[in-house]
Amino acid sequence: MRQDARVRIHHLNCGTMRPAGGRLMDGHRGLLRSARLVCHCLLIESGDGLVLVDTGLGTEDVERPRERLGRSFLAGVRPVLDEAETALAQVRRLGFAPGDVRHVVMTHLDLDHAGGLSDFPDAQVHVLDVELDAALHPASLTEHRRYRPPQWAHGPRWAVHGARGEPWLGFDRVEAVGEIFLVPLHGHTRGHAGVAVSRGDGWLFHGGDAFFHHGEVESPPRCPRGLIAFQRLMAVDEAARRHNQERLRDLHAAHPDQVTIVCAHDPSLLSRARGRSAAHPRRAART
Ligand SMILES: [Zn+2]
Numbered sequence: 001m002r003q004d005a006r007v008r009i010h011h012l013n014c015g016t017m018r019p020a021g022g023r024l025m026d027g028h029r030g031l032l033r034s035a036r037l038v039c040h041c042l043l044i045e046s047g048d049g050l051v052l053v054d055t056g057l058g059t060e061d062v063e064r065p066r067e068r069l070g071r072s073f074l075a076g077v078r079p080v081l082d083e084a085e086t087a088l089a090q091v092r093r094l095g096f097a098p099g100d101v102r103h104v105v106m107t108h109l110d111l112d113h114a115g116g117l118s119d120f121p122d123a124q125v126h127v128l129d130v131e132l133d134a135a136l137h138p139a140s141l142t143e144h145r146r147y148r149p150p151q152w153a154h155g156p157r158w159a160v161h162g163a164r165g166e167p168w169l170g171f172d173r174v175e176a177v178g179e180i181f182l183v184p185l186h187g188h189t190r191g192h193a194g195v196a197v198s199r200g201d202g203w204l205f206h207g208g209d210a211f212f213h214h215g216e217v218e219s220p221p222r223c224p225r226g227l228i229a230f231q232r233l234m235a236v237d238e239a240a241r242r243h244n245q246e247r248l249r250d251l252h253a254a255h256p257d258q259v260t261i262v263c264a265h266d267p268s269l270l271s272r273a274r275g276r277s278a279a280h281p282r283r284a285a286r287t
Contacts, residue, residue: 007044007045007046007197007198007199007200008044008045009042009043009044009045009197009199009204010042010043010044010045010090010094011040011042011262011270011273011274012040012041012042012043012056012087012090013038013039013040013041013056013085013267013270014039014041014054014055014056014057014085014086014087014090014116015038015039015056015057015079015080015085015086015112015115016036016037016038016039016079016080016082016085017036017037017038017039017077017078017079017080017112017265018034018035018036018037018078018079018080019034019035019037019076019077019078020034020035020078021034021035021226022034022035023035023224024224024225024226024227025037025224025226025227025230026224026227026267027213027215027223027224034078035226036267037077037212037265037266037267038264038265038266038267038270039054039056039057039112039113039264039265040054040206040262040263040264040265040266040269040270040273041053041054041055041056041087041116042054042195042197042204042206043087043090043091043094043101044180044197046103046177046178046179046180047178048102048103048177048178049100049101049102049103050091050096050100050101050102050103051101051102051103051104051105051177051180052087052091052101052103052104052105052116052120052123053104053105053106053107053180053195053197053206054104054105054106054107054113054206054208054264055087055104055106055113055114055115055116055117055119055120056085056086056087056112056113056115056116057069057079057081057085057086057112057115057116058086058087058088058115058116058117058118058119058151059083059086059088059089059116059118059119060115060118060119060150060151061079061081061115061151062081062082062083062086065079065081067150068111068115068148068150068151069111069115069148070111070145070148072145073111073112073145077112079112086116086119087101087116087119087120088116088119088120098119098120099122101120101123102123102124103123103124103125103126103159103176103177103180104117104120104123104124104125104126105126105176105177105180105182105195106125106126106127106131106193107192107193107194107195107206107207107208107209107264108127108131108188108189108191108192108193108208108209109127109131109132109134109135109147109152109189110146110147110189110209111146111147111148111151112264113208113209113264114135114147114148114151114152115148115151117151117152117154117156118151118152118153118154121154121155121156122157123156123157124157124158124159125156125157125158125159126159126161126176126177126182127158127159127160127161127182127191128160128161128162128163128174128182128184128191128192128193129160129161129162129163129191130163130186130190130191131189131190131191131192131193132158132160132191133190133191134147134189134190134191134236135147135152140236142234142236143236146189146234159176161174161176161182162174163184163186163191163193165181165182165183165184168181168183168196169203169251169254169255169259170247170250170251170254171183171184171185171194171247171251172184173196174193176195179197179198180195180196180197180198181195181196181197181198182194182195183195183196183205185207185208185210185244185248186237186240186244187210187235187236187237187238187239187240187241187242187243187244188208188209188210188231188234188235188236188241189209189236190236190237192208192209192210193208194206194207194208194210194248195208201258202257202258202259202260203255203258203259203260204259204260204262204273205251205259205260205261205262206262206263206264207248207261207262207263207264208263208264209231209234209263209264209265210241210244210245210248210263211223211231211245211248211263212227212230212231212263212264212265212266213227213266214263214266214268214269216245216248216249217245217248217249217251217252217261218249218252219249219253221245221249248261260273260276
């Protein structure tokens, strides 16, 4: 497992997904093959124990997928369901105990992000108040489908944050744990947020599901058509989602060296982040 040089950040894939649609979904060759998407989570070695950013799919999702994830997700997104990919298994492989994970910072509570919560029942779970309200009180069919109450039936130790914070590079930031901040990015869900992690002289920014493909934060923006349609379908506020993608494009253009931007489901951003950490350890602290 690789990590950054200064602040130790491990880039984990906590759930491979193989939806149909080939290049319409992931931009690589072929229409008839399955696409490949990941659940990119961060494991940060902080001064306050381990901090996990998103949890992907957990051990109970792998063991009881129908109950935990529901049939429509299994049929449409086709997760691989490999216990070795859970955050719990990867934390152990890195030589830590599950109890070392003191905090979990959630971009949002969709089922492909919250599945591992029950593997870390003692951790504080940081989330925006609007997002927790949406998950506990779903108001539409989409919200009923995307949030899965069995994933928090164990009673997580929620640490709920308001969406108002201090200015940060054109956004708001809300302190979650030390130098790790929630950055409200409403649109994909009611209380969706990115997560900004300070690395001393730079930032790692996890955009969650605010965008799905690296081309969306580049200029001119580009994205496989199937992924565009999927994002529209899942958005609770499409105008806000698109506006926030524009803001992220501006962030990327204004601070290409200071801020490294990743998202939850793009496998190439995951491998770039891992490669940057491993191949250029001295640059990693800056990028
Ligand atoms: Zn997602």
